[in-house]
Amino acid sequence: MFELDLRSRKPIYEQLVDKLKELIINEILKPDEQxxxxxxxxxxxxxxxxxxxxxxxxxxxxxxxxxxxxxGSFVNPNNESRDAGKVNSIKTELEKLILEALYLGVKAEELIQLIENLNASKGGGDSND
Incomplete structure (x- = not known):
């Protein structure tokens, strides 16, 4: 299914959470799939x-x-992970990362292009605004 980095400083359970979230977000694991x-x-x-x-x-x-x-455990089809609190938390974290990238010299145009490329490859998202 995937591999974990046992030498990483990141705890194994956090790596596992991240990998499974990635599989769910990219719809490799489908809703209600065990x-x-x-x-x-x-x-x-x-x-x-x-x-x-x-x-x-x-x-x-x-x-x-x-x-x-x-x-057993199943992929949640209800998208409960998209609640307003989670979205706000992600936006706050993104803001911090963008400001850090700008501080380190990444051009705003590069960040915009990155977002556009990700949006095109994912098919866009629902607007919550």
Missing amino acids: LPSVRTLAQELTINPNTIQKAYRELETQGFIYSQQGK
């Missing part, structure tokens, strides 16, 4: 099942997945 079981994924990645469970809990808290007792 995720691998904790045990299966732990064996596949050769990491502790508790680490997988922690990542799944975090994804559920963020609204990317949901769990059904006895059945």
